Amino acid sequence: MYRKLAGFTLLAVVITGCGVPGGPPDTQGTEGTGFRPVDANAALLWDRQTLETAELIGQIADEFNSSRNGMPVKVEHLGGYTDINRKVSVSIQARTLPAMAVGYESMTSEYARARAVVPLDPYIEDPEIGMSEEDLADFFPGMLQSNIYPQLDGGMYSFPFTKSVLMMYFNKRVLRAAGIESPPKTWDEFLAQCRQIKERTGVSAYAVDIDCSTLDGMIYSMGGELVRDTESLFDQPPTIRLFELLATLAKEDLAYRIQPGTYDDREEFARDRAAFFFRSSSHRPYTAALFGANTDDWGMAMIPQANPEAPVTVLYGGNICVFRTTQEHERTAWEFIKHFTSPEISVRWALGSGYLPIRKSAASHPDMQAFFEQWEFNRAAFDCLPYARPEPNLVGWQEVRTLVERAAAEVMNGLKEPAQAAEALKRQADAAIAAAR
Template sequence: MNRHSSVAVTVCLLVTIVACNPGGGESGFRPMEPGKVLFWDRQTTETADLLRKMIDEFNTGREGPAVEAQYAGDYSDIFRKVRASIQARAVPDMAVAYQSMTSEYVRAGACLPLDPFMADPAAGLSSEELGDFFPVVLETNRLPQFGGKMYSFPFCKSVLMMYFNKRVLAEAGIQQAPATWDEFLEQCRQIKAKTGKSAYAVSVDASTIDGMVYSRGGDVIDGNTTLFDSPPAMDVFRLLETLAKEELAYQIPPGSADDKVAFSQDRVAFVFRSSSHRTNMTLLMEGNLDRWGIARLPQADPAKPTTVLYGPNICIFDTTPEQSRVAWDFVRFFTSRENTVRWALATGYVPIRKSAADHPEMKKFWDAWEYNRTAFDCLPFARSEPTCAGWQEVRGLIEDAETAVLSQLRSADEAARELKKAADAVLAAG
C-alpha cells in the first residue's frame, strides 16, 4: 500500500469510528411517526381488511392519537424493520412478534412490560377478566429471562393438530383416527400394506417435534440443558426412523405445502400442522368436509393429553406514555370476548377466552362441522415452546436432526445425541 492509500484508509476509519457508536447513545425511544399509534402487522387481504375495520371501530369517538395498522411484510421483514428502527431509536407503538423476537426487543430496552397496564384499576384487567383467558395463552408471554414479566399479549393463537384423511383410512379399513402413538404407527403400517401409500407427509418443523415430545409426556428443556436424549425424545426420533425405513412417511420440500396437497389428493392419510391451516385445507379440499377430519395429536397417555400452542403476540414499545396507553387500550379492545370471537371466525385462529365457548356465533360455527371445535378443546392442555435465548438457533438444529433421520443419514440415537450436544452448546453460549 502506498502512502496515499494508507492515509485515505486511516481517515475513513477515523470518520467511521466517530460517526457510529454501536454501544452508546442510549437515550429513550421516540415514536416513528409522532401523533400516530403505529401497529406493524403482517395481515394481508381479507384478514387485513377486518383488522383495519376493527381499528376504525376502536378509533371512532376516541380523543387523542389514532391507531393505524401498517403492513410490514412477513415476520422476518417485521423483525428486520423493528430492529433497524430500534437502532434508529424511533419505534412503532405496537408490532406483532413471536416470543423470540420480543425477547430481542426487550434486550434492547425497547419493549414495555405489560403488567402495570394490566394492573391499572381503570384501564387494566380485573382478576375475573384475567381468569377468562386460557392460562397458557397469557403465560407464554411471560419471559423467564426477564423476571417473568409479561412483555406481549396474545394476538393470533393456534395449536398443533393432526389432520386425517378419511378416504385413505377407509381404504385401509381403519374406522378411527389414532389416539396413541402406538396406534399411529400401526395404522401407518396398515395403510402401506393395504393401499401402498405412504401414510404421513412430513413438513420438517421444530414445533412438530416439540409437540411430539410433549405428547409422549416428555419435555425438551430443563433449565439450560435440553432433553433430546430423554426417552420421550428418543422415541420420537425412533418413530421417525421407523417411518422412514419402512417408507411409511416422506419429507416434503421445506416451506412448501406439498403435504397438504398430497393430503387433499388422497395420497397420504396424516399431516401434522397448526390448527390455523384449517381454512387453507378447506380450500384445497374444494369445500368438501366429508373427506377429512382434525384430531389432537396421538398421545402416550390419552388421559393426559398435550400439544403445542403457537402463534404471534403483540408487543408494545416505549414511545410516549400517552401513545403506549392508547396501544394498550387497543390490545384490550382487540382481545375482548366479542372481538376474539370475531377474529377467530374470520382467520381460523382459536379464540383465547374461555367465555367464547358459549358465544352464539362460535357455537354456530362449531355446529357447522364436528371438527371445528377440536382446536379450541386443546387449549386447556396446550403448552408453549421454550423462549430462552438461543432457542431460535436450537430450532434449526432440531430440524437438521429430523431431516437427517428422515433421509437416513443418521440413526435416531445418533441424531438425538448429536442434537442434544449441539443444542446444549448453543444454550450455554447464549
C-alpha cells in the same frame, strides 16, 4: 496518497457513527432512552397476516381508530414470523421501531434482552386502561403464562394475540380406502395406520413440514419436556423416540418432507396424496377451502400421544409485544391490544380466521356456539386448548429452533441416527442457550 487514505477512513468512520458497535451499548441503555418510532403519527403493528385475515385485522384496526380520538393504529404486512424477526432485529440496531409487532416468545425474549420492549404489567394494572381480575381470569392461563419471562425479572413482555394449537389433520377418503375407521390416538397406532395405508393404497401417509413448534408439540406428546431451567432435555427418551419414529416413517416411505416455507403438505393432503399432516389449528379454513363441500372427507383431532389419558399438545401462534418508543405510542398499542383481545373481538377474529378465541367466555358466545354446531370438527381445536402447553421462552431459544429443525431433517434424510442426532442436538442447544445469556 496516505493522507487521502486516512481521509477516506476518517470519513467512513464518522459517517457510520462509530463508537456504537452493534448491539451492546444499546442494551445498556437507561430506562429513559427510548427508540424512535418508525411513524411518529401512528402506532404501527408489524404483522404477518395476508389476504382475508389481513383484511379482517385491518378492519378491526379501522374500527378501533374511528371509535376514539388520538393516535391511529396502522397494520403493516412484513412477511412471515422470521421476516418480521429479522426486520425488528435490524430496526433495533437502528434504534427505530414500530409501536408493536407479532412474534413468538423466543423472539420477544431477544428483543427484551436488548431492552426494546416494555413490560405490560403497568398497563394491565392501570386503573383506567388496565384489566380487572375477572378480565384476566377469563384468559386461558397457559396463554398468559407463556408471556411471562422468568429470565427477564418475571415481567410480562408480550401478550397473547393470535393463538392456536397443534392439531392432526386426517383425510377420511384415504383412511376409508385403507379400511381405517378412526384416526390414531397413540403414536403406535399412528405408525400402524401409516403402514396399513401404504400397504393398501400405496400412499405415503404423512406429509411432513419440519417446523420446530410442531416437533416441540410431538415431544410433549411423547411424554417429554423441552427444558429444565436453562438446560435442554433433547437427549431424553421422548425426543429419541420421536426421532426414531421419524426415521422409521422416512425409511419405510410412510412419510415425506415438503419444502420448508411452503404449505404443500395441505395441498398434497387435499389431493389424497397424504392421509395426515400436523399443523396449527389456524389451517382449518384453508383446508376447508380445499375440500369445499366435501366436509365429510376430512377432520381434525388431538395429535397422537404416548399416553392418551393425559394428552398434551403445543400452544403456539403469535404473541404481540410493545416496543419502547414514546408514551403515546406505547399507550395506543396497549389499548389496541386490549381491544383486540376483548371478548367480542376475540370471537370475531376467531370466526373470521382459523385462530382460537383466547378467552374462556368465548365458548358460550352465541356466534361461537353456532359455529361449533356447523361442523363436528369445529370444536376440536377449542377442546384441545386445556391440554395445550406453550414453548419455552428462554433467551436463545430462537437459535435452538433452527437446531431442532436441522436435527429432524437430518434424521429423516438418513444422515444421522436418532440417538446420535438427539445427543448432538442437546449439546448444540445448551451451547446456544449458554451463549445467549
